[in-house]
Amino acid sequence: MAAPSSVNLSAFPAGFRWSAATAAFQIEGARTADGRGRSIWDDFVEMPGAVRDGSTAEPGPDSYHRYAEDVDLLRTLGVDRYRFSISWTRVQPGGTGEGNAAGLDYYRRLADALHAAGITPFATLYHWDLPVELEAAGGWMNRDTAFRFAEYSAIVADALGDVIGHWYTLNEPVSTSLQGYAIGELAPARQELFASLPTVHHQLLAHGLAQRELRERGATEVGIVNNHTLVLPAAQTEEDHTAAAIYDLLHNRIFADPVLTGQYPPLEQFGLPPMPIEDGDLALISAPGDFYGINFYNPTTVAAAPAESPIPFDIVPTPGVPHTGFGDLWPIQPSALRDMLIGFRDTYDALPPIIIGENGASFPEPEHTDAAISDADRIGYLTGHIDAVGEAIAAGVDIREYTVWSLLDNFEWAEGFTQRFGLVHVDMSTSQRTPKASFDWFRALIAEARA
Numbered sequence: 320m321a322a323p324s325s326v327n328l329s330a331f332p333a334g335f336r337w338s339a340a341t342a343a344f345q346i347e348g349a350r351t352a353d354g355r356g357r358s359i360w361d362d363f364v365e366m367p368g369a370v371r372d373g374s375t376a377e378p379g380p381d382s383y384h385r386y387a388e389d390v391d392l393l394r395t396l397g398v399d400r401y402r403f404s405i406s407w408t409r410v411q412p413g414g415t416g417e418g419n420a421a422g423l424d425y426y427r428r429l430a431d432a433l434h435a436a437g438i439t440p441f442a443t444l445y446h447w448d449l450p451v452e453l454e455a456a457g458g459w460m461n462r463d464t465a466f467r468f469a470e471y472s473a474i475v476a477d478a479l480g481d482v483i484g485h486w487y488t489l490n491e492p493v494s495t496s497l498q499g500y501a502i503g504e505l506a507p508a509r510q511e512l513f514a515s516l517p518t519v520h521h522q523l524l525a526h527g528l529a530q531r532e533l534r535e536r537g538a539t540e541v542g543i544v545n546n547h548t549l550v551l552p553a554a555q556t557e558e559d560h561t562a563a564a565i566y567d568l569l570h571n572r573i574f575a576d577p578v579l580t581g582q583y584p585p586l587e588q589f590g591l592p593p594m595p596i597e598d599g600d601l602a603l604i605s606a607p608g609d610f611y612g613i614n615f616y617n618p619t620t621v622a623a624a625p626a627e628s629p630i631p632f633d634i635v636p637t638p639g640v641p642h643t644g645f646g647d648l649w650p651i652q653p654s655a656l657r658d659m660l661i662g663f664r665d666t667y668d669a670l671p672p673i674i675i676g677e678n679g680a681s682f683p684e685p686e687h688t689d690a691a692i693s694d695a696d697r698i699g700y701l702t703g704h705i706d707a708v709g710e711a712i713a714a715g716v717d718i719r720e721y722t723v724w725s726l727l728d729n730f731e732w733a734e735g736f737t738q739r740f741g742l743v744h745v746d747m748s749t750s751q752r753t754p755k756a757s758f759d760w761f762r763a764l765i766a767e768a769r770a
Contacts, residue, residue, distance in 0.1 A: 544612025
């Protein structure tokens with residue numbers, strides 16, 4: 320395939336890193352192998368109607384048994400680093416106590432294989448697989464969960480710190496808080512609405528505690544990654560601007576401000592309850608990270624909600640732009656990524672280098688294939704968003720890495736196997752891997768960027 324000259328790589332500096340990502344529950348399968356415990360997602364998939372197609376993530380890509388194939392794909396792709404997550408329940412089955420040697424050995428085998436392929440392992444400690452025992456004790460509503468996470472982080476670092484030096488602490492705390500605890504679309508499927516806000520603070524505290532544990536054990540690079548979005552008012556009215564401001568606070572600022580400034584935004588201004596802060600919490604949360612991770616998929620257009628609504632905003636389609644396979648609430652607007660990145664630079668004085676921790680798109684594709692899928696829509700999406708990253712770099716934003724979501728088609732949480740984000744097609748019944756056209760495209764892009 321010809322080099323992807325449609326992407327403007329002129330702004331990307333020498334040494335810019337290219338990565339691909341996955342997450343444990345979404346690709347590993349092997350739910351009971353080697354003493355793995357039960358997570359809130361094991362409970363969720365057994366709830367009638369919770370997962371769109373009734374799937375259970377088994378076998379899916381079965382990467383627990385087929386990780387060597389994934390490493391070969393990554394080697395062919397030419398990435399600098401591989402972002403994967405470590406399953407808390409595979410390492411510490413009940414969320415407390417000693418580490419599970421068999422589970423830790425799996426991640427050592429994966430890290431060793433990556434090193435042998437010339438790829439840096441970049442591990443996420445938490446990608447949503449909370450042990451059910453901790454959820455039964457209150458989950459992220461319970462402050463103690465942050466300390467249990469710190470203990471788990473220490474176990475992983477003690478066991479694997481010699482082969483993994485680069486770490487994300489938590490992935491997308493916004494999704495856990497808003498979708499998991501506030502409205503129940505994701506595990507643990509609780510519907511606490513604004514009473515869920517303590518989960519924000521407890522996750523950020525967990526990040527601060529884990530970052531300290533990792534640094535004490537010699538970690539090379541540590542940071543947190545959140546899903547962020549550019550929030551747009553649906554109309555130029557006071558009501559829609561107020562609704563957009565509230566949504567921006569809940570999706571973006573309530574997570575970024577404490578990490579980057581050591582303060583929460585003014586929750587009381589919007590009638591929201593205060594955070595359960597204790598002495599020393601904000602110092603831990605705001606201890607400087609080596610990077611700030613941003614996952615980005617789409618902008619969010621917000622309108623004022625009807626008076627009888629329990630929440631003061633409605634998310635509505637973004638006019639005038641196409642959308643991904645997720646529907647019209649997942650609009651494709653690459654300029655929103657550029658504008659959001661520049662906004663972060665302008666808002667936060669002490670902004671560390673940014674890593675794009677996830678970016679990608681799902682489009683309708685067949686369940687089975689015998690040949691490479693020509694996924695032109697995905698190539699177009701990635702082209703636009705990588706160009707947007709380049710434009711932000713040209714505007715002075717310090718961005719060090721771009722990560723495509725995802726290496727593989729995987730179990731897409733409540734959507735089951737109905738949404739496909741991968742550069743590589745996976746037959747979910749046989750686990751057979753077939754690279755798509757976007758795989759060759761991204762491989763050529765990386766080669767061109769290094770030329």
